[in-house]
Amino acid sequence: MIAFVALWPLPGIAEGVLVLGALYAAVRMVQLRLQGNQRLLSSPAWALTSILFLGYWLPQAFSAFDAIDPGTAWRKAAAGLRYLPFMWLVAIAVATPQRRALTLGGLAVITGLWTVDALAQAIVGSSPLFWSMDQLKWAVSGHGLCSPQEMAAADRLSGVLGPCNLKFGQVLASLSPFLLFAASRRAGILGWSLAAAAVGVVLVLAGSRAAWLTYALVLVFSGWRLIGVRGLLACIAVGAVAAVALAVTVPQVGDRVARTAMAWEGENDGVNQALSGRAQIWAAAACMIEEHPINGVGARGFRDAYPGCNPAPTTQDVWGAGPALHAHQILLEILSETGILGLLLWLAAVAQAWRAWRFAPPQAREHARPAMLALAVTVFPLNTHLAFYSTFWGGLTLLLAALYAGSLLAKDDR
Template sequence: MQASSTTESQLRWAPWWVLASVALWPLPGPAEAVLSLGALVALAVLAIQRFRGGMALLSHEAWALTSVLFLSYWLPELLSSPDAVNASRALRESLLDLRYLPFLWLVAIAVANERGRRLTFTGIAVICGLWLVDALVQATTGWSLGGEATADRLSGVFGAGNLKLGLVLASLAPFPLTVAADRFGLRGWLLVAMALVVVVLLAGARASWLTLALVLLASAWLQFRNRRALLALVGGAAVTLVLATAFSDKLQERVERTGAMLDGNSEGVDHALSGRLPIWRTAANMAIAHPVNGVGVRGFRDAYSEYADESDPWLDDPDHGAGYHAHQIVLEVLSETGLVGAFFWIGGAALAWRAWRFATPAARRRARAPAMALAVTVFPINTHLAFYSTFWGGLTLLLAALYAGSLLADGPRADAADEA
């Protein structure tokens, strides 16, 4: 018991490392450095503490689920490498992504006790709050910590050359919403919800609109479980949408583009999807031609011209424009990693769901925010960034580790350690 307590005290810095990693997401280089260094530090500490109670930092179930979720992501890319279109890149990506495993252990350890969860989840909520305030300032003044608003949408701290603000805030929305509801009740929750709606709408990525809508509906019901909260949410969101559309021509264009899907023809659907239908057809062609293990992770761009139709508009661009990846999680997995990849992804999802299903009510409550964030990020009926890219893959895996570590934390041991 003494060894376990000593080891825990030595890793009380783990939540701060996780928060540093999240806070640096707008700066890809430093964020990558913090992640890689965190992986090395986690390996070193765990190796040193292996025989001094280090394994007691997490329950056996948390160790297992964190590792299994990583393998569900990593094994498909490794198995896609041998006959990949760009075999050297696929193998390099899979070897490089091994660093995620020790970092995910560090993330899970960070939320394995009450102190760590409170610090980590509140810290993520505060980071999101700062990004929200910065984006609202940019919406009114054109100025942001990320620079001037030179794009046709809000870019916030991520900058005009890295338009991920809306997508990231939508995925992380459960954290500020949960903290606001716990501390300030329905009014605090509504205030944060309206701020998120404004910023995510003006950030322009329509995939984030659906993601945020799912978060708001689920959060309103889980936090308050009454119709009043849902009605207030729907009414407030509708008013916010009308006002934002009235003052933003670009937003109005995107709303009208989305409405083109109701035309009922392929041209309207393709227009609403910003020309993604040809990309999806090409991804389906790749999946059919390489059903076992796909064309290889990150090989989509290299294989695009071979499997695209002659009339594909993206072929006119030497880099295939938006055809860098499938823009949809199911098609990405099938085209780049095949049925083997789909098997591992579905297996990981099934085990994550099984852990939730058999968890205690207390465990579900403490894991509610990361569970919701992870579910909406991988929600299959949406468009997505590339899950095998460094940024979006890292974000998804971090959410998976937060989920596993908080859901399967050893509550009695963690509580005792906190009291000590």
């Protein structure tokens, strides 16, 4: 599982690790179940992990029956089955105190290394980790991980994921609870403060406004129990001053702040510009929901349905050429691609996750708190999002869901 996360900068290899891990977990779990042996995973953890998977996968499967592109939808649904044994494997990785310490500690180390690497990129202009992988790629295949056009077009701190995969801000924000909780356990308030400041600087430079909101939630819910309300307000004030300083001195940050301010101009175009075209995308999503209310246009079918629902087909899109690929908002993505049926299934899974938290003992909640916070801020509905039915972001979300279920219902807490 740690190898899967560490290899995210190399998506193809990471996907191969996921598939191999899923195959191993499937074979091993079946063997143990047939033998009546449940040593690897408690029954409640196994059940909750499976329920969370079904809440994600069943909407995808039901949406394929009359999808815009049925062939692609059914292939995606079939491929999505690999996530179930993978989630079992992740839950097993946190099922005992020793495994949980190793797994969560490994995630904290990876997040810390990626943060330090991004700070180095801010200073020297290139991510040392990405540069090393890129040089290796050149030596092996004669070309780099990114094209020259992608390298030149990058307008933000890209970190270890590189300029051709500008998701670093959202990824780091979602993983930040593992680093902050580990730092607070090791060094108390000082450790939490230093880690929070380092991640905060990187996220501001990474330029993702969705990641800014995600990280603000992480700071609030990880910090208030540690430093209290007054300390948290002081932390937020210092962070705001630092963010303003970066906005003034770093052109890319200032550009995003200026673009956000366009929302207060009071005109629809200003709001659309401030949201990088998302107001137009959300209007198209509403059109799809109206036309396909039961089971949507099909998981990952947004791009195919977009031309028929584009509210401004004759104007140049803010994001450039090509259709919008997804709704950029979790509720609109679920409703437009999987319909009301899909939303109900998602909500049923959320209800089971909340019920498990509500009835878990305090010690189990404490063990699961980093994963719970990471999952909660990743799916926080009052934000913009990456595509939850894409391979990368879907895998990240289900990883966090399995970490939550496995940590909360670990065998040592039953």
